[in-house]
Amino acid sequence: MESGGFVRTSGMAGSKGAEVRDFISLLKPRVMSLVVFSGFAGMIMAPGSIHPVLAAVAVLCIAVGAGASGAINMWYDRDIDAVMSRTRGRPIPRGRVAPDDALAFGSILASGSVFLMVLAVNYVAAAILAITILFYVFVYTMWLKRSTPQNIVIGGAAGAFPPMIGWAAVTGGVSVESLLLFALIFFWTPPHFWALALYRRGDYEKAGVPMLPVVAGARATKLQMLIYTVLLLPLAVAPYFLGMTGQLYLMAAAVLGGLFLMSAIAVWFDETDKSAKRMFAFSIFYLFALFGAMILDRAPGAL
Numbered sequence: 001m002e003s004g005g006f007v008r009t010s011g012m013a014g015s016k017g018a019e020v021r022d023f024i025s026l027l028k029p030r031v032m033s034l035v036v037f038s039g040f041a042g043m044i045m046a047p048g049s050i051h052p053v054l055a056a057v058a059v060l061c062i063a064v065g066a067g068a069s070g071a072i073n074m075w076y077d078r079d080i081d082a083v084m085s086r087t088r089g090r091p092i093p094r095g096r097v098a099p100d101d102a103l104a105f106g107s108i109l110a111s112g113s114v115f116l117m118v119l120a121v122n123y124v125a126a127a128i129l130a131i132t133i134l135f136y137v138f139v140y141t142m143w144l145k146r147s148t149p150q151n152i153v154i155g156g157a158a159g160a161f162p163p164m165i166g167w168a169a170v171t172g173g174v175s176v177e178s179l180l181l182f183a184l185i186f187f188w189t190p191p192h193f194w195a196l197a198l199y200r201r202g203d204y205e206k207a208g209v210p211m212l213p214v215v216a217g218a219r220a221t222k223l224q225m226l227i228y229t230v231l232l233l234p235l236a237v238a239p240y241f242l243g244m245t246g247q248l249y250l251m252a253a254a255v256l257g258g259l260f261l262m263s264a265i266a267v268w269f270d271e272t273d274k275s276a277k278r279m280f281a282f283s284i285f286y287l288f289a290l291f292g293a294m295i296l297d298r299a300p301g302a303l
């Protein structure tokens with residue numbers, strides 16, 4: 001049976017185990033791991049306390065909401081995913097999951113995560129979760145991704161919300177501190193993504209997606225990456241100066257920031273893709289390590 005030009009497989013092909021794996025990969029689990037970690041960091045940094053069961057439910061809602069929006073993104077982007085070598089092995093282009101099934105799967109999980117957050121945690125956390133999902137699906141995926149090279153700068157806001165969700169789960173509100181956690185990811189996203197886009201430029205060109213390296217070239221992209229990396233430096237140490245962390249975090253943020261800046265400079269001078277690949281990998285380590293240091297060094301006074 002055909003559906004929207006893609007082979008429908010549900011109910012007729014693949015072992016049950018393989019289908020479960022396919023649905024799991026619709027959730028973009030590796031990206032989800034860092035999203036969840038940043039949401040958890042928001043929860044740990046927030047003043048006050050939350051019952052451990054509610055904390056676990058909030059983390060689950062962030063994980064499921066992030067995964068669900070990833071599945072809807074894969075449903076919408078199935079045409080370009082089939083063209084790009086990085087994404088053509090995904091379950092929809094491979095014909096392992098029907099587009100309609102992916103959309104239903106993502107929509108049910110997205111609604112479920114928001115409802116559970118309302119019922120078990122609080123309205124503010126649920127509202128930010130809903131905004132995050134809607135922003136990623138409608139603003140980034142359906143609107144900006146295919147229309148402007150600033151797609152990931154504006155759309156990147158979606159990926160920056162999770163610590164605010166974690167913070168709101170504990171406090172029921174938004175604060176300067178939680179906005180700072182948002183800003184950290186917001187300014188981290190351009191160097192993170194453009195490093196990948198530099199060495200995947202051919203893919204985006206083929207798919208007609210106007211990513212910055214395709215539209216403005218490598219030099220302009222590298223300059224933008226340097227600018228965002230420099231702007232990230234003071235933001236990354238700011239949690240210490242706001243009294244959110246101790247000196248261990250300050251040192252970690254300074255060292256990580258220095259290394260991130262060095263990798264952006266290496267990308268600037270490197271005519272090959274080697275430094276961009278290294279910077280992309282380091283960007284992921286950077287954010288895990290930054291939030292890890294923050295969690296370890298949460299200022300006792302902030303409790």
Ligand code: HEM
Nearest residue numbers: 030031034035038086152155156159160185189193196284
């Ligand atoms: C608009 C914002 C963002 C864009 C466009 C973007 C794009 C990408 C892309 C294209 C990949 C490669 C995935 C692959 O190889 O299939 C990737 C990997 C990754 N991204 Fe992002 N990203 C964004 C924001 C974020 C955020 C906010 C996080 C988490 C806080 C994140 C975490 C990760 C992780 C952990 C990986 C590695 C996944 C792997 O090992 O395959 N990204 N990102």
Ligand SMILES: CC(C)=CCC/C(C)=C/CC/C(C)=C/COP(=O)(O)OP(=O)(O)O
Nearest residue numbers: 031035062065066069073132133136158159
């Ligand atoms: C709680 C919650 C809802 C969190 C959502 C977090 C979120 C929006 C993360 C976005 C990160 C991401 C994988 C972007 C991929 O861009 P892309 O879709 O262009 O990448 P692709 O080409 O790999 O599909």
